[in-house]
Amino acid sequence: xxxxxxxxxxxxxxxxxxxxxxxxxxxxxxxxxxxxxxxxxxxxxxxxxxxxxxxxxxxxxxxxxxxxxxxxxxxxxxxxxxxxxxxxxxxxxxxxxxxxxxxxxxxxxxxxxxxxxxxxxxxxxxxxxxxxxxxxxxxxxxxxxxxxxxxxxxxxxxxxxxxxxxxxxxxxxxxxxxxxxxxxxxxxxxxxxxxxxxxxxxxxxxxxxxxxxxxxxxxxxxxxxxxxxxxxxxxxxxxxxxxxxxxxxxxxxxxxxxxxxxxxxxxxxxxxxxxxxxxxxxxxxxxxxxxxxxxxxxxxxxxxxxxxxxxxxxxxxxxxxxxxxxxxxxxxxxxxxxxxxxxxxxxxxxxxxxxxxxxxxxxxxxxxxxxxxxxxxxxxxxxxxxxxxxxxxxxxxxxxxxxxxxxxxxxxxxxxxxxxxxxxxxxxxxx
Numbered sequence: 001x002x003x004x005x006x007x008x009x010x011x012x013x014x015x016x017x018x019x020x021x022x023x024x025x026x027x028x029x030x031x032x033x034x035x036x037x038x039x040x041x042x043x044x045x046x047x048x049x050x051x052x053x054x055x056x057x058x059x060x061x062x063x064x065x066x067x068x069x070x071x072x073x074x075x076x077x078x079x080x081x082x083x084x085x086x087x088x089x090x091x092x093x094x095x096x097x098x099x100x101x102x103x104x105x106x107x108x109x110x111x112x113x114x115x116x117x118x119x120x121x122x123x124x125x126x127x128x129x130x131x132x133x134x135x136x137x138x139x140x141x142x143x144x145x146x147x148x149x150x151x152x153x154x155x156x157x158x159x160x161x162x163x164x165x166x167x168x169x170x171x172x173x174x175x176x177x178x179x180x181x182x183x184x185x186x187x188x189x190x191x192x193x194x195x196x197x198x199x200x201x202x203x204x205x206x207x208x209x210x211x212x213x214x215x216x217x218x219x220x221x222x223x224x225x226x227x228x229x230x231x232x233x234x235x236x237x238x239x240x241x242x243x244x245x246x247x248x249x250x251x252x253x254x255x256x257x258x259x260x261x262x263x264x265x266x267x268x269x270x271x272x273x274x275x276x277x278x279x280x281x282x283x284x285x286x287x288x289x290x291x292x293x294x295x296x297x298x299x300x301x302x303x304x305x306x307x308x309x310x311x312x313x314x315x316x317x318x319x320x321x322x323x324x325x326x327x328x329x330x331x332x333x334x335x336x337x338x339x340x341x342x343x344x345x346x347x348x349x350x351x352x353x354x355x356x357x358x359x360x361x362x363x364x365x366x367x368x369x370x371x372x373x374x375x376x377x378x379x380x381x382x383x384x385x386x387x388x389x390x391x392x393x394x395x396x397x398x399x400x401x402x403x404x405x406x407x408x409x410x411x412x413x414x415x416x417x418x419x420x421x422x423x424x425x426x427x428x429x430x431x
Contacts, residue, residue, distance in 0.1 A: 002077040006040035007069040007114070011062045012412065013055060013422040014353055014385055020194030021384055022054070022351065024218040026248040028194070030054035032353040032385060033422075035061035035110075036412060037117045041077055047121025048411040051113040052324040052352040057106075058422065064110035067097070072114060079122045081141035088115050088330040089147065104302035108327055115328025116358070120408035130408040131364040134329070135171060139164035142369065146334040150305045154312050160337045167372040174368045182399035183364055183374065184213075185381040186244070188351055190233075191217035197232055204233045211398030214242040214269065214378060220250030223259055227266075234266040246272035249300065253282045257289040270294035270318055277301050283315035294318050299325060299349035304334045311342040320349040320380075323358035329408075336366045346371070350380035356393040357386070357409040360400045388416035 016022045017029040035058050039047035051061045071091060078087045091111045092103060100107040123133040134142070143160050187210075190203035200217075207215050217233060219226040226245075233243060245268045251259060256274040271293055275282045277300035287295040298320030301307055310316045319339045321332055339346050346366055348359035356379075363379050371377075379400055386392035391409040394401045403409055420427050 002041055002043035004039050004073055004075050004077060005042045006038075007066075007072050008038040008040065009062045009065045010036040010038075010417060011058050011422045012036050012050075012417060012420050013058060013428070014388075014420055015427065016384070017055075020192060022192060022382075024193050024220070024246065024248040026220070026250055027054055033058040034353055034412070035065055035113060036417070037065055037113045039072070039114070039117045039121055041121070043077075045121060045124040047117040047119075047124065047407075049113045049115075049117030049120055049328075049408070050324065050354055050410060050412075051109040052355060054352075061106055061109060064106045065113055068110060068114050077121065077125070078118050079125045081137050081144060084115075084118060084122060085145045085330065087118055088145070088328060091115065092147065092327050092331075103305070103327065108302065109325060112324055112326055112328040112331070115330060116323065116408060116410065119329045120410050124407040127406050129361065129403040129405060130329075131361040131368070131403065132175065134333075134361075134365045135175065135369040137369075139168060142333060145330045146337065147304075147330070148334075151308055151334065151338070154308045155338050155341045159341060163337060163340050164369065167369055170372055171368050174372065178364055178367065178402040179404075182396070182401045183360065183367065184378045185395045185398055185400050186214035186216060186242075186347075186378045187212045187381050187383070188216045188246075189381070189383040190215050191246075193218040193221060197229065200229060201232055201236045204236050208237050208241055211396075212381075213240070213398060214244065216244040216246055216272070216380070218248065219245045219259070219263070220247040223262055226259070227262055230263055230266045230268065239267070242269040244268065244270045244272060244296070247274050249273045249276055251275055253279075253285050256282075256286050260286075260290040260293055264290075264293065268293055270296040272296040272318075272320070273300065278306065280306070280309045280313050280315050283310060284313045287315055287317065296320055296347065298322065299351070302326065304331055304338065307335050307338055311338055311344060317344060319344050319346045321346060321359070321362065322349045323355060323362060324352075329362075332362055333370075336362070336370045340366075340371045345376035347376075347378050348380065351382050353385045354389065354410060354412075356381060357389050357391065360393055360403065361408060363400075364402060388412050388420075
């Protein structure tokens with residue numbers, strides 16, 4: 001029986017703060033980083049995963065992943081739905097680690113990185129891209145991946161099974177459509193807060209020329225600046241292009257409402273992360289006050305239980321799951337099922353190194369096997385750092401191409417690992 005024989009962790013950081021790529025009102029100087037995991041096996045393919053951070057926290061995140069080694073090394077390679085479910089349950093349910101959360105924070109993200117690496121390994125062994133590997137499972141196998149504890153007042157196993165069975169007849173045609181047409185994307189690359197007005201307008205026009213019908217701007221530092229920036233972009237791209245805005249948790253509830261009323265004349269499509277990601281009631285108050293502007297959140301929502309509350313309270317109208325924030329693929333399957341139950345579109349967060357690579361698989365699985373629709377759904381696109389991955393995300397004409405290579409697309413190129421290793425890689429020795 002093949003086994004996992006090693007768990008390696010590398011601290012990889014990219015100096016994106018030098019050009020203010022990724023900058024926003026709450027995070028003015030991010031260095032996009034990956035606490036990177038390699039699951040080594042004794043018989044063939046390895047598995048790759050990571051937790052995304054923005055710099056100094058990466059050493060803490062890497063240490064948390066290393067702490068999982070004794071629970072993973074020596075296990076049989078998990079290459080079936082049942083084995084992947086068992087690995088997730090064992091890691092999430094460990095009582096001593098769970099005490100640090102429960103099911104949130106650095107420890108939970110570490111579990112997510114390892115669980116995602118296991119899924120990458122399983123999909124590689126099956127010679128299938130993750131989205132297709134997952135969508136080929138039976139409804140019963142998919143339901144078996146999910147921990148329904150704390151969810152059954154909103155979503156039962158029977159309801160989840162009914163959702164998946166209802167979507168099953170059209171799986172093949174939707175998968176064929178993805179391979180032929182891809183999945184709609186929107187661009188955040190134009191709207192970083194540290195960019196000048198000239199650069200903002202130029203990049204917004206370029207995004208539209210490249211086929212995007214939606215772009216996103218960072219807001220939240222100064223209301224007059226945001227009004228000016230949104231006015232300039234709206235004038236540059238015209239009334240038909242959707243413009244989302246993202247405050248990155250900058251505001252209290254009252255200021256969020258005031259700010260969005262000031263921006264409303266320029267027709268923002270959604271306001272993303274207007275306040276603390278833990279504030280369910282605050283999100284609901286904002287949603288009620290700023291409608292018909294949508295409220296979007298999720299990249300910092302720490303687990304399925306908080307998503308359940310946001311959905312049940314009507315506190316969001318766009319759900320932005322993150323591939324590396326919660327406990328990996330298994331928990332994201334639970335979140336997708338919750339969103340389908342409440343009829344809320346999933347538009348994944350991808351603003352970070354490797355997140356575009358990962359979340360496209362989850363969105364495509366949702367379309368093929370869960371929600372059965374791509375209406376109102378779009379995946380974020382940030383056009384940098386893809387060159388460091390062996391299976392980089394590709395967007396053409398404003399649409400993500402469906403991945404065809406086996407795995408979860410998480411593997412970073414060896415030369416990039418060497419160059420950007422912190423603190424001893426050549427990129428960091430020069431600073």
